[in-house]
Amino acid sequence: MSSPSNAGAIIDRMNAPDAATLKRWHVHREVARAETLDKAFYLDPAVQVQQRERLFARSWQWLGDLADVAEPGALVPRELLAGCLDEPLLLARDAQGALRCLSNVCTHRGNLLVHEPKQGAKQIRCGYHSRRFELDGRMVFMPEFQQALDFPRPCDHLPQLPLHDWGGQAFVALGEPLASFDEVFGPLRERLAWLPLQDFQPDPSASRDYEFDAHWALYCENYLEGLHIPFVHPGLTQTLDLAQYRYELLPWANLQLAVAREDELAFELPPESPDHGQRIAAYYYWVFPNLMLNFYPWGLSVNQVVPVGDHRTRVRFRSYVWKPELQGGGAGGALDQVEMEDEAVVMTVQRGLRSRFYQRGRYSPTREQGVHHFHQLIAKAMDPA
Numbered sequence: 001m002s003s004p005s006n007a008g009a010i011i012d013r014m015n016a017p018d019a020a021t022l023k024r025w026h027v028h029r030e031v032a033r034a035e036t037l038d039k040a041f042y043l044d045p046a047v048q049v050q051q052r053e054r055l056f057a058r059s060w061q062w063l064g065d066l067a068d069v070a071e072p073g074a075l076v077p078r079e080l081l082a083g084c085l086d087e088p089l090l091l092a093r094d095a096q097g098a099l100r101c102l103s104n105v106c107t108h109r110g111n112l113l114v115h116e117p118k119q120g121a122k123q124i125r126c127g128y129h130s131r132r133f134e135l136d137g138r139m140v141f142m143p144e145f146q147q148a149l150d151f152p153r154p155c156d157h158l159p160q161l162p163l164h165d166w167g168g169q170a171f172v173a174l175g176e177p178l179a180s181f182d183e184v185f186g187p188l189r190e191r192l193a194w195l196p197l198q199d200f201q202p203d204p205s206a207s208r209d210y211e212f213d214a215h216w217a218l219y220c221e222n223y224l225e226g227l228h229i230p231f232v233h234p235g236l237t238q239t240l241d242l243a244q245y246r247y248e249l250l251p252w253a254n255l256q257l258a259v260a261r262e263d264e265l266a267f268e269l270p271p272e273s274p275d276h277g278q279r280i281a282a283y284y285y286w287v288f289p290n291l292m293l294n295f296y297p298w299g300l301s302v303n304q305v306v307p308v309g310d311h312r313t314r315v316r317f318r319s320y321v322w323k324p325e326l327q328g329g330g331a332g333g334a335l336d337q338v339e340m341e342d343e344a345v346v347m348t349v350q351r352g353l354r355s356r357f358y359q360r361g362r363y364s365p366t367r368e369q370g371v372h373h374f375h376q377l378i379a380k381a382m383d384p385a
Helices: 004-014 045-056 181-191 216-223 335-352 369-382
Strands: 061-065 075-080 087-093 099-103 139-141 163-166 169-172 208-212 246-249 253-259 280-287 291-296 299-309 312-321
Touching: 045 299, 045 369, 061 075, 061 299, 061 312, 099 163, 163 181, 181 253, 181 280, 208 335, 216 280, 216 299, 216 312, 216 335, 216 369, 246 369, 253 369, 312 335
Parallel strands: none
Antiparallel strands: 061 169, 075 087, 087 099, 163 169, 208 312, 246 253, 253 280, 280 291, 291 299, 299 312
């Protein structure tokens, strides 16, 4: 379990600030002294625009699983964070099997290139003026451009984005990411190396979207602390040993390690797991700024938190099943009920933030280390040097 001082030390190692300079979103490095973000972060419309560019466009975002782009010649359009970034992207696997993430926008007049998934494609062709691209994004044909000077230029090819595959799940960054993929996801991959993620299968029946009226960060904050569990989640409380609930802070993520009660469902951990011998009910991983990877004995629940308005949030739940016979039990057995309970409380917080009598709060040094860590990362990204 990380101590309060460790939380500040992690951030300090990444980017030690000038102690004399207190920026707008500054959060004290010591959780026992710190105050939460000013409520303007959640209420000011101008700040919401900054969040999209400084937090979401510069972080590694989940793009979905790769099952539909497994074969050479596959073209699959994806929209990144619909309602927030609204960026049209294209997953393309060429004849040699190389997978790329390209812009799905024609470099001629901005037309969307691919509208539906395709298999066996040889090229990417724009339906507007027939500009054509290879599956690696290179523009190779454009009618009536014989007299165009200095053509094609590098900007006439489709932009390619950094793409990473972890266990059949795609992750992409639009701009220069705040940290490398290995720095963000390396600790997760190492901790869970024993899990056969390639065997996890999508379960559409357990996948759904939720929308509610609250700022996206309030939802993340609620996820990042176990302090509220006994007061908000009576069913979940019965499955967990909250006295052993632990927090581990990572540079750009954190883990909440939930321990099962003696008679409740837990992982059968192999000897190569660093947690072998413990009764782990769930690994709750949060990845900055808006991704939750919840590993249960039955599989994985991916939760992507998307701002679709200044004070409205969509949470995309996608389930990937490893052991279907275990679904419905343990900490991951009543996700819909837990979600409803979480939404209800964050919506009341959103309303409370508008009060003239509230500006900011404090952190529990033992149970809200994850929230403090989140706020420090926000401050680092929102107040660049």
